[in-house]
Every structure is written in structure tokens, then in C-alpha cells.
Amino acid sequence: MLKIVSMTPRVLIASLALMSMVAFAHAQQPPTVRIRGTIEAVDGATLSIKSRDGADVKVRMTDNAAVFGVVKTELSEIKSGSYIGVTAMPEPDGTQKAIAVHIFPENQRGAAEGFRPWDLRAGSTMTNATVAETVKGTDGQNIMVKYKDGEKKVVVPPETPVVTFVAGDKSEVKPGARIIIFGAVKKDDGMLEANRINVGRDGITPPM
DSSP states (O other), rough: OOOOOOOOHHHHHHHHHHHHHHHHHHHHSSSEEEEOOOEEEEEEEEEEETTTTTEEEEEEEEEEEEEEEEEEEGGGGTTTOOOEEEEEEEHHHHEEEEEEEEEEOOOGGGTTTTTOOSSTTTTOOOOOOEEEEEEEEEEEEEEEETTTTEEEEEOTTTTEEEEEEEEEOOGGSSSOOOOEEEEEEEOTSSEEEEEHHHHHHHTTTOOO
């Protein structure tokens, strides 16, 4: 039997106002822009970047922008319990075939958890999740990863680049640096702004 709950006009108005505020807040969240490329010039906090598609992009770093180095590591560093990001191409059987893997440091566990489309290649995906199991397979390492809404089976071929993030500083943000910015935000003045810059070290291009 359906139970109807009545509201006083005051409670109804307050409830509607709260719902409107939540909807407005979601609507006002600005879209983010992912940028891959090479820094060509630095002018104060403004970076001039040649993006991977050849476009010239300017990005302003926030005052508290964090810098992380992207460094090469080994597949053997991926263990049960590791929190990783897998850039992959879907296989017909539903398996994700890795084209890059990054290992998050412990203090970034849970970052952007889940499975989503990605833009490294047409049709590529990104899965940020915890490693539940990893075993050697005929085509590479077979890894089962789990996230809050599901799980994915990942095959990591031997040639797949594997990297991790290490703390860096703004001295690394310089001409010639190869970078990826995961979430630049377009501000009211039209400028893209970033609070995190990921810089490839030792000639590495961030593979994700």
C-alpha cells in the first residue's frame, strides 16, 4: 500500500530550494580539458604548450600547483593491493589489453576510481582500480582489478610501458619537458588553469 507523506508549505519550499541548489552546483562545475604535449615556453605561471596534435595551448598554473614526475618502473612492481591506472584497448572477449599502466603512490589511492572512455587512442579506456590478483599468462601478465562499481580483467603485454608518479617541483616545468595535464579548467577569463602538472623524466613521454 502506497504511503503518502505530506509536507508543510515551509518544508516543501525548503526541499525544493535544496534540490535547486544541488542541481545548480552540478551545472556550474566546469568541464576539464586533458592536455598532452611539450612545454615550449614558461612566462611566470603561464605555460606555452605544443599539444600532441600540433595545437598551441596556454595553461596557467595555480599558485599551489603540484608537480609530479612520471618515471619508468617495472611490471614486477604491480602487486596484489596496488592501486593502478590502466590505459587499454577493449578485446572482443571483454578483456582490457593494456597499452600503458601507471602505478599510483599510496597517498593517491582512490584517485579517479572507476572505468571510463579515454582519449589516448580512438576507442581506448582507462581503469583506475585496485589489483585483486596478478598471474603470469601466455600473452603477458594477467591482472584482475576491482573498483567500486565492478572489475576488469587486464592483459599487460611484456612491451607495455609501466610508470609511476614521484614528487617533483616547479623547476621541472621548463621548456622541452613532456607533460600531461589530466584536468585543466577553463576560467572566466578564457585561460586554462591547472593545479597539477605531470612531467616525464629522463626523456619519458607520459604514456597514458
